[in-house]
Amino acid sequence: MTFDGKVMVTGGAGYIGSHAVLALLDAGYEVVVVDNLVTGFAWAVDPRATLVEMAVEDPAVRQVIRDHRVRAIMHFAGSVVVPESVSDPLKYYRNNTVASRALIESAVEEGVAHFIFSSTAATYGTPQRVPVAEGDPTVPINPYGMSKLMTEAMLRDVAAAHPINYCALRYFNVAGADPQGRSGQSTVGATHLIKIAVEAATGKRGHVGVFGTDFATRDGTGVRDYIHVSDLADAHVAALGLLVSQPAESHILNCGYGRGFSVLEVLDAVDRVTNVAIERRFEGRRAGDPAELVADNRAILAALPWRPKRDDLDGIVHDALAWERKLAEMGK
Template identity: 45%
Template sequence: MILVVGGAGYIGSHLVKELAEQNEVVVLDNLSTGHEYLIDQRVHFVQGDLGDRETLNQLFSNYPIKAVMHFAANSLVGESVQNPFKYYENNVSNTLTLLNVMLKHGVKKFIFSSTAATYGIPETDTITEETVTNPINPYGHSKLMVEQILEDLHQAYGLNYVVLRYFNAAGAHVSGEIGENHDPETHLIPIVLEQLLGKRESISVFGTDYDTHDGTCIRDYIHVTDLANAHILSLNALLEEKLQKATYNLGNGKGYSVKEIIDTCERVTGIEANVILSDRRPGDPAILVASSEKIYRELGWKTKYTLEDIIESAWKWHKSSMTIV
């Protein structure tokens, strides 16, 4: 059985939907940002907190857990700057509690959903796993701290782990049953689609004079199901003893500009967006793209879904989610 912490959230719920095809799964989620309706009906669900030692001990006692997958972090960069204590408490301290209970119960396989925010603002456009980590906000710091903790626990206690770093998860499950539902919403694709659905008056583009082919920022977008499959490949590698530890970037390798995202949304939906051109935001690099050559070389993972696939699946979800109460 696999424990998925944060399995009611956006990425976690998509992972669970894929994972449950061939595994027994138990989900732990406090529903602070997740949604119970996103949880696959085939799995066991326990509502509880990542830092609740008693709940964790009961979980590991009641279920034959052989590995843990962690998606339960707080992840809003702006909020982390305004309220760093929340991020260090949940993302670091509560994760330490989880790891401590895991090891006490003899569970030594761990998949960690990390972030490219650990790199900060790199000097190169394409980020590899060898790029220097230099986070610029508490969110990135908190994730990097956990990565460092995992290495120490590997050396001291034999904890085997995979860290997966990525930028922008996007899209929805092809079934249309689950998708992205954040409050507040900070991601570009759902913001554009919400405007096209009439939920927003306009879309702001921050900067049109960057050194890119169309003047707008380029970022890495990856379909959430591609992300889920990378996590499952990594899990299987741990379970089959093919890996003891690894860190992988997950990306599409080329990136898409803000204008390309908006244009593709308009093309897929047939609706024209109301775009407002604004000044640059401080600290926004022109290009941030992740190289996934390492995980392709070592585990055979590569992206399956195109930008059009991402937006078509997201549009299907956003239209159907308007009826969800």
């Protein structure tokens, strides 16, 4: 089947969303971005796309869908900081679950055919086995994971009742930046480890906190599966192709490489790439952090023609560092 219309990208002025916009445009799609710019940046949106400053829960989104002949939505907008979700759960249920419900309703009312959702490995909570697969139990241990799981449930029920299909992509730890230097993580006060580490390496921070040294892992620090943001963006484009070709089918797919690195291993990689010894300060565990999260990625490799192109920790750090230096040149 052919795709006739535009793709709406919510949160397209943010970190992952801006990379998805680039991947869609590079693949030949027309894109309209809806972002309230609370945490995103208008300058991060590629000029080939149309930017509409609006909250996704605004009923006026329906007019945007009509005006731009939106046939598919990629939904990235939301709040993403796990510790904050523990201290302010209602913010996460409002920004992630309630806002998503309003957006899904707008999509159904306007006849949008395909919906790709930015979900998370936090839906699994503390997995019973590692690597964790899509069919394993989903028992979130923080409001962030629960807010995303609730949206997955809404999509499942809506797809059963209406002519719309969806793909929920469960991200593991996203890192890096566009290799061409067109976008990267620009959030002030970001909590992602590699972002924090390259900020420390470039002098923006004085140290990196290591939260928890007593996990049941090989060195006592948390282990995560780090995926390059551009590989993740490519997975979204491939997922859209799958939804268009199989309009009666929906999917939930892990997005990861299938191997994990500990916090200390990541910091060692940053030291190698930057040739700077980052100060590490060891602190207690944060609420809501599991010991180890690594993807079983066999399902996405079977369902999509997508294959990782940037599965190299030092390469991920290199791209993140290059973007950090570019931000400094831009005065950001």
